[in-house]
Amino acid sequence: MTRVLLVDDDATLLRALSINLKARSYDVQAALTGAAGLLLAAKQPPDLVVLDLGLPDMDGTDVIAGLRGWTQVPILVLSARDGQAAKVAALDAGADDYVVKPFGMDELLARMRAALRRAAGEQGQPVVVTPDFTVDLAAKRVERDGVEVRLTATEWHLLELLARHANRTVEHRRLLEQVWGPAYVDQANYLRVYIAALRRKLEPDPRHPRYLITASGLGYRFDA
Amino acid sequence: MTRVLLVDDDATLLRALSINLKARSYDVQAALTGAAGLLLAAKQPPDLVVLDLGLPDMDGTDVIAGLRGWTQVPILVLSARDGQAAKVAALDAGADDYVVKPFGMDELLARMRAALRRAAGEQGQPVVVTPDFTVDLAAKRVERDGVEVRLTATEWHLLELLARHANRTVEHRRLLEQVWGPAYVDQANYLRVYIAALRRKLEPDPRHPRYLITASGLGYRFDA
DNA sequence: GGGGTGCGTCAAGAAGCCATCAAGACCGGC
């Protein structure tokens, strides 16, 4: 299910949006402040963020920067300000779209669909195949010799991240940020433990990994 | 250079846009009709399409469909119609953004940048190629004769820095500061040791380097 | 020719990183 994070200090609007989105089978999370929004996003990375710029606790562009520091999630900005300068600032800070309040619900939904469609397109093929196992990113399943491999939630997050960047080294920081959250960027221990688990479950010879490659000092790479 | 295709039947607006974009170093192509636009796009695929919906020869959504049939290029729609239905129709047909005329030039440019930024993210960063090896900056990988060359973290940082400034001499201070930190700006020893390591691993004849060139007294240069 | 400077090479000890294991904490279902 598509997870949407709403950040807006106007509780009435928040509720209206929330109801509308839930009725359309989105998985909705809501925050009233920028700080709460960033925290929620870190805990459970959303597929789309709808962000009101007029928050009481933080400047809107700072919230955008806080997200862009570690994720490429589409950000759709809402704002009462119609000036060009505000729009340019938000878009250049990393927002994907800018909608002026008051807005029509149908338009907002269409813009959300457009943003999600683009983001989905980026993810590429949903299945990664190797001679020894296959990773089905859409179904969240891993098969080896025709048998499903049972992965824990954390193992899956890590494998998914690596598989989506197959053949590219992903840095320690990035892995830790995406799987455990921004607070864990220097807990490299976690990576070792879970990479080891994945190797045990997937590699033909866990002692000499062929797919989950260590880039010493840099990160790990999934070679397809 | 970024190629932009403008499709609009209003010749005045077309010229104004064109001048503005060219001044910002975009490579601009213009079409007055939907048919001409589709033809141009097919001939020389653009990086971004700016499309006026009110064309004389075709319905706007048909132009969008004609593009979406074979390309994921970002489409930014211009329209005089401000109704929600028109926006929803265009966005759901495959447009990425919808700007109502009259619009501010700064806003349009910011929305173009946002669309291009997203599209660029999909492709990944550049690769530096030489006759003897290739440096993939995004994947953090180096290949030589089709075989991966194993680099340590420090070796990679140094090579990356040089590759990103290919064909330009980078000063000792700068290299040391970026790779080892500001406290090491006069530890020129480190550079010798690690440049030597890179030459051993990458140069066809490490004794007579062809790519990692010493600029005596100044710094080093990566010749591509 | 002599002294100085910058560069390339080498090697050995120090330091850091990685794989692995295991024990305790935590959390869910029953």
Added chain:
DNA sequence: GCCGGTCTTGATGGCTTCTTGACGCACCCC
């Protein structure tokens, strides 16, 4: 409250990588 699985955390040993100093060479200036 118990039990199984999962997550966190710390300790260990092996290995890679980094740091450091020494040496030789080429070049330049005097």
